[in-house]
Amino acid sequence: MKRIAVVCPDDLSVVLFCKGIIDDLRNRKQSEVYVISEEYGENTGGYYSEIIRSWGVHQIPLRMDRHIDPLEDMKYMFSLYRLFKQLKIDTVVNISTKPNIYGTIAARLAGIEKSLCSVWGRGTAFIENNGVTGNILRILLLSLYSISFRLSTKVWFTNINDYNYFIAHRTVPRHKTILTKNYVNADEYRPYTLPKDRLAELREDLDLNGQDKMVIMVGRMIWAKGVGEFIMASKILAEKLPNVKFILVGPEETTSPDAVPAGYLRESDSAANFKWVGFRKDVKDLYAISDLAVLPSYYREGGYPRALTEPMAMGKPVIAADSEDCRSPVENGKNGYLVPIKNARALADAIEELMLDDGKRDQFGQYSRVKVKREYDEKVIVKEVIDAFLEN
Numbered sequence: 606m607k608r609i610a611v612v613c614p615d616d617l618s619v620v621l622f623c624k625g626i627i628d629d630l631r632n633r634k635q636s637e638v639y640v641i642s643e644e645y646g647e648n649t650g651g652y653y654s655e656i657i658r659s660w661g662v663h664q665i666p667l668r669m670d671r672h673i674d675p676l677e678d679m680k681y682m683f684s685l686y687r688l689f690k691q692l693k694i695d696t697v698v699n700i701s702t703k704p705n706i707y708g709t710i711a712a713r714l715a716g717i718e719k720s721l722c723s724v725w726g727r728g729t730a731f732i733e734n735n736g737v738t739g740n741i742l743r744i745l746l747l748s749l750y751s752i753s754f755r756l757s758t759k760v761w762f763t764n765i766n767d768y769n770y771f772i773a774h775r776t777v778p779r780h781k782t783i784l785t786k787n788y789v790n791a792d793e794y795r796p797y798t799l800p801k802d803r804l805a806e807l808r809e810d811l812d813l814n815g816q817d818k819m820v821i822m823v824g825r826m827i828w829a830k831g832v833g834e835f836i837m838a839s840k841i842l843a844e845k846l847p848n849v850k851f852i853l854v855g856p857e858e859t860t861s862p863d864a865v866p867a868g869y870l871r872e873s874d875s876a877a878n879f880k881w882v883g884f885r886k887d888v889k890d891l892y893a894i895s896d897l898a899v900l901p902s903y904y905r906e907g908g909y910p911r912a913l914t915e916p917m918a919m920g921k922p923v924i925a926a927d928s929e930d931c932r933s934p935v936e937n938g939k940n941g942y943l944v945p946i947k948n949a950r951a952l953a954d955a956i957e958e959l960m961l962d963d964g965k966r967d968q969f970g971q972y973s974r975v976k977v978k979r980e981y982d983e984k985v986i987v988k989e990v991i992d993a994f995l996e997n
Contacts, residue, residue: 606635609696610689612704614669616653617645621911622725623700625790625983627662629991630698638662639692641685643669652886665692669703672860673742678707685711696995699723699757702746709753721994722753722760724767725787725907726930731770751776759994763787764908766929783993786933787909788983794918796974799893807887807894811880816848818960821895823854823888823912824902826870827863830855831901831926837949838901839879842957847878849960854891856884892916896966897959899924903946906930909981918977922969924955934981940973 609630613619619627619642630638640657644666657664667684670677685708689697697720699708705722712720731743754760754777761783762768768784771777799807813819824830832853839851858864870881885891892898898916903926913923913934923941925931935941942959944951959966 606637607633607696608637608639608692608694609698610639610641610692610694610708611698611700612685612708613640613642613700614671614703615643615645616640616657616664616666618642618701620653620656624660625788625987626698626700626991627660629987631661633991633995639665639694641665641667641688643667671703673745678703682707682711686714689715689717695719697721698994701725706746706749706753709757713756718758719995720757721990722757724760724762724764724771726764727767727770727905731905747774747776754778754781757781759783761785761990761994764906764930764933766908767905783990785986785990786981787907787911787914788986789911789914789918789977789981790983791918791974791978791981794889794892794915794977796920797893799890803890804894807890811850811852811882813850813894814848817850818848818896819850819852819894820897820899820956820960821852821854821891821916822899822901823891823915824900825861825904826855826858826865826867827861827904828865829863829902829904831903831946831952832865832870834901834947834949834952835899836873836879838953838956839873839876841949841953843876843878846957846960849878849956851879852891852895853879853881854883854885854888888915889919892919892921895921897922897924897956899952899956900931901926901944901946901949901952902931903928904930908933910934914977914981917973918981920970920974922959922966922973924952924959934976936972936976940969940976 619640627638630636640662645653654664669681697712697717699705700723709720760777760781763785822835857867873879874881898921900910900912908930913925917923923935925935925943926946927943928946932943935943937943942955944955
């Protein structure tokens with residue numbers, strides 16, 4: 606029986622991004638799957654770990670520091686090594702930067718030859734012109750990636766820009782790579798209408814009256830996600846479109862050097878047309894009642910950000926920053942609009958145009974759903990990757 610470990614930063618990420626991978630692995634004959642991840646947040650009460658266990662897999666909690674700390678990183682790597690040996694793991698699937706690096710090295714130290722790295726974005730460390738410290742960090746990460754990529758069996762990229770970047774830096778052997786688009790579960794994220802009582806409860810919670818329309822942005826509270834531009838766009842449109850409400854979803858960032866200060870978010874929350882709701886478990890319901898989803902991000906996304914593809918799957922129009930890491934899901938003028946990065950005025954203008962045209966929003970939303978089903982089908986993409994990895 607194969608004993609497969611899926612290593613991911615936290616259990617929320619597992620629930621959001623990994624169910625298709627885990628289902629595919631479990632459906633293969635004689636496979637037992639262990640998920641190794643940190644419990645997300647302090648107030649979730651094991652909510653996401655319970656969901657993971659309900660899938661019929663083992664969930665092993667393991668703390669991971671999200672930022673560079675050599676001592677903590679070494680502890681993390683050797684904790685993975687001990688778990689791999691203890692659980693007699695023979696195959697490892699790593700997801701995100703630190704699991705990709707330290708999970709792969711730990712697997713090789715444990716004598717495991719079959720491991721997968723999943724690169725779904727490079728992150729803020731790879732933003733150019735990030736100062737001396739940023740340049741040193743980038744060089745360090747490239748060196749660590751070079752080691753882990755060479756130790757891995759396959760390296761999965763969901764963004765051709767990331768693929769080209771690492772190939773150009775001679776970090777990954779070309780023959781080991783798998784390149785796909787990113788994916789979304791179009792069956793789980795589908796258009797639906799909330800029951801009247803749930804709709805009324807949610808609109809009351811968000812301070813929405815019967816005439817209000819809703820623009821949603823979901824993401825980490827870091828500047829690179831375009832949080833500042835989203836808030837500024839809400840201010841630009843406050844008087845012109847008073848019935849358009851801007852809902853920002855995401856928990857406070859406490860450790861990132863790029864964090865948006867909680868004080869600024871709370872101050873913005875005092876505006877009549879803007880609400881920061883923090884962390885939410887009911888993001889799908891929020892998408893369901895939204896009229897438009899936006900992501901003005903210049904972060905190193907994975908090329909197909911879920912803050913765009915998930916609402917698209919639910920039949921929503923979208924607006925995104927016209928960056929190489931964010932633009933791919935948007936066909937400008939067909940399912941939404943692309944706007945210049947760091948340009949709140951352009952974002953506001955695009956929001957205004959769509960919120961004033963009900964017919965165009967419906968048309969764009971319908972095409973969003975078609976595009977997801979045609980190009981980002983989880984079942985097809987995940988099977989292709991796991992086949993290439995396990996049959997190598």
